[in-house]
Amino acid sequence: MITLAYIYILVGMFFAAVSLLSLLDASNPRRVFNFLFWGLLATSFLAGAYLGDLGNGVLALGLVIVATIGLGQGKPSTTSPEERRESAMKRGDLLFLPALIIPAVALGGTLIAKETDWGPALIDPAQATLISLILGTLIAVTVGMLWLRPPVIAPLQEARRLLDAVGWAAILPQMLASLGAVFLVAGVGQQVGALFSEYIPGLEDSRTLAVIAYCVGMALFTIIMGNAFAAFPVMTAAVGLPFVVVVLGGDPARVCAIGMLAGFCGTLMTPMAANFNVVPANLLELPDRKAALNGVIRAQIPTAIPLLIANILLMRFLAFPS
Amino acid sequence: MLVLLGIGVVVLGFVLRANPLLVVMAAALTTGLAAAWTPEAEIAVYYAAAISTLAAFGKAFNDSRYVSIVWFVLLAIGLLERAGLQDRARMLIAKVQAATVGRVLWVYFVIRQAAAALGLTSLGGHPQMVRPLVAPMAEGAAEAKFGALPDRERFLIRSHSAAVDNIALFFGEDIFIAIASILLIKGFLEQNGIIVEPLQLSVWAIPTAIAALAIHTIRLWLLDAHLKRRLAAAAPTSEAPEAAQ
Numbered sequence: 226m227i228t229l230a231y232i233y234i235l236v237g238m239f240f241a242a243v244s245l246l247s248l249l250d251a252s253n254p255r256r257v258f259n260f261l262f263w264g265l266l267a268t269s270f271l272a273g274a275y276l277g278d279l280g281n282g283v284l285a286l287g288l289v290i291v292a293t294i295g296l297g298q299g300k301p302s303t304t305s306p307e308e309r310r311e312s313a314m315k316r317g318d319l320l321f322l323p324a325l326i327i328p329a330v331a332l333g334g335t336l337i338a339k340e341t342d343w344g345p346a347l348i349d350p351a352q353a354t355l356i357s358l359i360l361g362t363l364i365a366v367t368v369g370m371l372w373l374r375p376p377v378i379a380p381l382q383e384a385r386r387l388l389d390a391v392g393w394a395a396i397l398p399q400m401l402a403s404l405g406a407v408f409l410v411a412g413v414g415q416q417v418g419a420l421f422s423e424y425i426p427g428l429e430d431s432r433t434l435a436v437i438a439y440c441v442g443m444a445l446f447t448i449i450m451g452n453a454f455a456a457f458p459v460m461t462a463a464v465g466l467p468f469v470v471v472v473l474g475g476d477p478a479r480v481c482a483i484g485m486l487a488g489f490c491g492t493l494m495t496p497m498a499a500n501f502n503v504v505p506a507n508l509l510e511l512p513d514r515k516a517a518l519n520g521v522i523r524a525q526i527p528t529a530i531p532l533l534i535a536n537i538l539l540m541r542f543l544a545f546p547s
Numbered sequence: 548m549l550v551l552l553g554i555g556v557v558v559l560g561f562v563l564r565a566n567p568l569l570v571v572m573a574a575a576l577t578t579g580l581a582a583a584w585t586p587e588a589e590i591a592v593y594y595a596a597a598i599s600t601l602a603a604f605g606k607a608f609n610d611s612r613y614v615s616i617v618w619f620v621l622l623a624i625g626l627l628e629r630a631g632l633q634d635r636a637r638m639l640i641a642k643v644q645a646a647t648v649g650r651v652l653w654v655y656f657v658i659r660q661a662a663a664a665l666g667l668t669s670l671g672g673h674p675q676m677v678r679p680l681v682a683p684m685a686e687g688a689a690e691a692k693f694g695a696l697p698d699r700e701r702f703l704i705r706s707h708s709a710a711v712d713n714i715a716l717f718f719g720e721d722i723f724i725a726i727a728s729i730l731l732i733k734g735f736l737e738q739n740g741i742i743v744e745p746l747q748l749s750v751w752a753i754p755t756a757i758a759a760l761a762i763h764t765i766r767l768w769l770l771d772a773h774l775k776r777r778l779a780a781a782a783p784t785s786e787a788p789e790a791a792q
Contacts (some may be wrong), residue, residue: 313630
């Protein structure tokens with residue numbers, strides 16, 4: 226049976242290869258930091274189970290320090306724009322097919338592991354989707370290699386190119402999930418909960434009120450911070466879990482899924498989300514690109530607000546199954 | 548109440564644009580230290596609190612490693628990009644035949660949202676798609692109909708082109724089971740003792756995806772009506788004079 230432990234070894238080797246290739250890339254003046262960052266992440270995947278809690282904490286601290294010093298961007302050799310265009314002409318829409326293998330296998334593998342008698346012998350049903358996702362990627366890469374015949378190292382170098390473009394942000398979601406654990410230990414949820422119920426009377430009695438507080442809170446926090454991922458652990462520990470889920474009986478998966486999307490409505494309305502709202506204004510040479518509410522944000526607000534209301538209604542009517 | 552300082556650190560750190568990883572670590576340590584605070588505590592107490600917070604963070608970091616396995620997918624995506632995946636997507640978009648700005652943007656919205664729902668978030672984006680392709684196509688549709696565009700409308704159309712890319716991406720990607728936000732939710736809930744499967748989360752992104760499509764369809768229809776009202780009266784029937792540009 227394939228379990229998550231095997232997947233961690235595979236993904237660990239992937240990050241280790243990216244780390245070593247980064248070190249060999251002389252075009253990146255900061256290559257030592259890229260080597261350290263991806264190397265530490267590889268260590269976490271390969272040896273995290275043996276490092277102990279404090280050891281893992283020190284490892285995470287190391288990642289933070291390297292990221293704060295700053296990563297560079299490698300320049301792996303890749304195809305030229307002309308070669309890509311030519312290849313796209315030659316291969317046509319078939320190019321989309323290997324990419325679609327990944328979601329197909331992720332979904333199929335999950336169903337096999339959970340719904341068939343023989344599936345659990347193959348894939349650990351407890352982590353079926355994640356395992357199937359990795360298997361789907363392996364199949365897609367195999368198909369791609371056999372069909373496209375690139376150099377053997379190509380998938381690793383291309384992945385490194387894309388990973389370097391993401392940079393340290395690659396581990397932000399994992400770090401935020403971990404912050405949620407520290408909040409839990411310190412009882413942040415209860416404290417904020419106490420504060421909220423003091424100022425919003427009826428929060429622990431009214432599903433409607435609690436849902437509005439959570440969704441609007443997610444959107445507002447995202448507007449302030451520019452990042453729904455960062456707003457999520459804070460607002461969910463404060464309102465989502467203690468009120469909407471625990472006291473009022475909301476289904477945690479539905480509450481959180483819709484709550485995150487309420488945060489995305491905030492992303493549409495804030496200049497703090499520079500990647501999404503400021504960069505395109507610059508690219509498109511909008512005259513008001515420096516304004517707090519530039520053209521892009523103004524085009525998005527009339528969709529974001531009705532959609533936030535839609536999320537509130539959806540959570541109110543879908544997230545309380547009983 | 549002091550433990551709320553950690554939340555303050557998150558907010559302040561993000562507002563000040565400090566490195567978010569640093570902000571998260573600082574918020575965790577602040578929370579742990581604040582929980583240990585008493586008026587007469589000695590320095591050794593804080594040292595022990597910092598160490599135990601770091602250990603708690605490390606345990607959670609190790610337990611939620613699966614959140615970061617999504618990047619493994621880049622092996623396949625990178626390989627296909629090398630062979631012209633994005634170029635092919637551009638060719639597909641360029642073939643779109645639509646008579647109005649709103650329809651051009653609507654077709655792009657649907658393709659972008661569907662691709663993101665299948666995990667193909669890289670088939671789009673402002674530098675790759677919007678600037679070279681979507682915005683010029685939308686402007687072109689307006690010019691074909693109304694002649695040369697006044698700046699005000701030209702920039703309105705460009706803004707809407709960028710908006711379509713963002714909205715379709717945000718409210719499509721969460722349907723894919725292995726996107727960072729879904730795994731962040733899974734990781735966060737697991738730290739709170741609630742086990743959910745990514746699939747359970749992603750199906751509940753579908754109603755919002757439909758709502759986003761419905762709302763933005765109306766918006767684009769209104770955009771067409773607005774452009775027609777604004778430009779039809781002023782527009783010459785055939786080519787606009789060059790001087791108008």
